[in-house]
Amino acid sequence: MIESVWMNLDFWHDKWERMEIGFHLNEVNRLLMKFWPEMPVSAGETVLVPLCGKTLDLIWLRRQGYGVVGIELSEIALDALAAEFSRELDIGLSKSRSDDGALVLFRGDGVLLIAGDFFAVSPELLQQECDQDIAAVYDRAAIVALPDRMRADYARQLQRLTKGAPQLLITLDYDQRLRNGPPFALSDAEVSSHYQDGYRISLLDERELIDQEPRFRAQGLDSFMQRVYRLERR
Numbered sequence: 001m002i003e004s005v006w007m008n009l010d011f012w013h014d015k016w017e018r019m020e021i022g023f024h025l026n027e028v029n030r031l032l033m034k035f036w037p038e039m040p041v042s043a044g045e046t047v048l049v050p051l052c053g054k055t056l057d058l059i060w061l062r063r064q065g066y067g068v069v070g071i072e073l074s075e076i077a078l079d080a081l082a083a084e085f086s087r088e089l090d091i092g093l094s095k096s097r098s099d100d101g102a103l104v105l106f107r108g109d110g111v112l113l114i115a116g117d118f119f120a121v122s123p124e125l126l127q128q129e130c131d132q133d134i135a136a137v138y139d140r141a142a143i144v145a146l147p148d149r150m151r152a153d154y155a156r157q158l159q160r161l162t163k164g165a166p167q168l169l170i171t172l173d174y175d176q177r178l179r180n181g182p183p184f185a186l187s188d189a190e191v192s193s194h195y196q197d198g199y200r201i202s203l204l205d206e207r208e209l210i211d212q213e214p215r216f217r218a219q220g221l222d223s224f225m226q227r228v229y230r231l232e233r234r
Contacts, residue, residue: 047068048136049139063089067110071121085111137167148184169230175223200231203229207225
């Protein structure tokens with residue numbers, strides 16, 4: 001077990017228990033809808049969304065015909081997401097513990113949600129639970145939720161779980177000296193350092209968001225960049 005993981009579990013559990021979830025969007029991410037058609041993945045294949053929270057993006061992906069796997073620390077978040085699947089798509093999810101008791105699994109038609117430590121999920125578990133390999137990854141708010149000491153481990157674990165499946169990756173970048181995360185700043189150079197050995201990296205979009213994020217300007221930032229990447233296996 002990676003020691004630094006345990007330094008952050010209580011932080012995220014507390015956020016969900018207090019429902020301090022300003023990072024949650026009450027709508028499907030527009031960048032997902034815009035750029036997902038450029039991903040080399042077909043309806044019927046399975047998409048992994050790491051550190052997914054209760055994002056409605058998973059429901060959108062399932063509605064497009066993809067199988068979906070979401071991994072999230074908080075069981076509270078996945079209880080809420082399971083309710084959304086029932087309400088929006090009439091997909092009921094059963095709930096049980098993994099054989100070792102470390103994870104909670106929600107299973108339904110084309111849906112697998114895993115509550116627990118991301119680093120405790122194994123390729124063998126995904127192989128056991130899914131009828132096919134992960135075909136693509138959607139990372140909207142996962143790697144930027146992690147401090148720098150954890151990001152290399154995260155990137156390796158993600159590639160291990162998915163055999164280097166292509167990714168749609170959304171990052172944020174700003175002067176980390178002026179505020180602490182999450183979300184944490186992730187430079188273009190750091191994206192390359194984590195992924196260039198296994199992937200061809202394409203920058204699909206880059207835009208300045210500081211005028212749309214007054215809370216970050218109030219914290220002293222004068223730039224808050226958002227970047228969208230497509231990562232494809234070399």
